[in-house]
Amino acid sequence: MxxxxxxxxxxxxxxxxxxxxxxxxxxxxxxxxxxxxxxxxxxxxxxxxxxxxxxxxxxxxxxxxxxxxxxxxxxxxxxxxxxxxxxxxxxxxxxxxxxxxxxxxxxxxxxxxxxxxxxxxxxxxxxxxxxxxxxxxxxxxxxGDWVILGGFTVVHQFVRLGAHSMSAMCSLLFADLPPFVMCQGQPANARSMNFEGLRRRGWTPERISGVKAIHKALYRDDLTLEQAKERIATMALERPETAPDVAMMNDFLAGVSANRGIVR
Structure with missing residues (x-):
């Protein structure tokens, strides 16, 4: 050769x-x-x-x-x-x-x-x-797909990172990071959703609005994880365009270990 x-x-x-x-x-x-x-x-x-x-x-x-x-x-x-x-x-x-x-x-x-x-x-x-x-x-x-890890990010064994999620530089992940979530810190805390990344991938404003609603249920409405999952499940009926994103989020949350939990 x-x-x-x-x-x-x-x-x-x-x-x-x-x-x-x-x-x-x-x-x-x-x-x-x-x-x-x-x-x-x-x-x-x-x-x-x-x-x-x-x-x-x-x-x-x-x-x-x-x-x-x-x-x-x-x-x-x-x-x-x-x-x-x-x-x-x-x-x-x-x-x-x-x-x-x-x-x-x-x-x-x-x-x-x-x-x-x-x-x-x-x-x-x-x-x-x-x-x-x-x-x-x-x-x-x-x-998952489309994940971005900032420099010097460290991920603990058995942790899962959902699609379109993102970590800031020097983040330390001990818990599962749900889809779309941006995190930062040691240990990492949820900061927002990766809305700019979704825009760059051509997502419509309506679909991004659905992800914002998912974020609100998961992080802003003072719900338990089980309550948030129930709230998110209803969104597919109210916003049909969010159905694939709701399904992905709830599939991910269904696999969360009680011992590990999610980045909060």
């Missing part, structure tokens, strides 16, 4: 599309598969049972597919799966899954992941997310 640098080490068994580019001194293990159009920069290590899709840009000094930082791990063939069209900047560490969960760490499509981001074992990351520099996800974290 003329687009693999002669100093790169590609183990027998690795499957790379003929259009993949690999930079100097990169090491790729025997169970790695990389799809068409992906570029891998210099001094990367890609190992384990790792599958990388098409047209990704992986910059220098990344470690992808290493074993989980989990003392219980005993060599099981767990996986890291990365989708298409992702940008992964310098010094990121994505670990494979663990047998204590689904055994897979997964990253979706069209994500923008900046330098020094850590994805621990069994994280599930959706599509179109932005993780700013030094965002750190502990094990088993689930991240």
């Amino acid at each position: 003329s687009n693999v640098h002669p100093t790169a080490i590609i183990a027998p068994g690795a499957e790379l599309d003929s259009s993949v580019t690999v930079g100097p001194y990169t090491v790729i293990g025997p169970h790695v598969r990389i799809g068409a159009g992906t570029t891998v920069g210099p001094h990367c290590v890609i190992e384990g049972h790792t599958t990388i899709g098409e047209n990704n840009r992986i910059f220098q000094f990344n470690s992808l597919g290493a074993i989980p930082q989990d003392k219980k791990y005993a060599g099981e063939p767990c996986e890291l799966i990365i989708g298409d069209r992702n940008t992964i900047r310098e010094f990121c560490t994505f670990n494979i899954g663990s047998p204590g969960d689904a055994g897979v760490t997964k990253v979706g499509n069209d994500n923008w992941i900046m330098a020094y981001v850590h994805l621990a074992h069994d994280c599930m990351v959706g599509n179109n997310v932005i993780f700013a520099n030094n965002s750190q996800l502990a094990g088993h974290v689930h991240v």
Whole structure:
């Protein structure tokens, strides 16, 4: 392969599309598969049972597919799966899954992941997310589509982040962050909803107004979580255009652990 640098080490068994580019001194293990159009920069290590899709840009000094930082791990063939069209900047560490969960760490499509981001074992990351520099996800974290994490955000294990949510720089998340919610602080507190992000994604004023009503029920009307869920459920009848957003919010809230709760 003329687009693999002669100093790169590609183990027998690795499957790379003929259009993949690999930079100097990169090491790729025997169970790695990389799809068409992906570029891998210099001094990367890609190992384990790792599958990388098409047209990704992986910059220098990344470690992808290493074993989980989990003392219980005993060599099981767990996986890291990365989708298409992702940008992964310098010094990121994505670990494979663990047998204590689904055994897979997964990253979706069209994500923008900046330098020094850590994805621990069994994280599930959706599509179109932005993780700013030094965002750190502990094990088993689930991240919905269009989530934005400010620099130095730290997320506790098993926390879920709903679609379109956002954290400010240096936020510390111990609880689930519902869809649309913007948070800030250590520990993080809810500040508002991500209305500007929704506008940029082409949402109508009517639909954004529905999200404002959801925010009011969840955070402004002094309701318990159960009361807020009941209030939100009625909104789909009153505002039909909010039905998909109401369903997403109530699906998310239905999965909230009593021990962990939501960011308040």
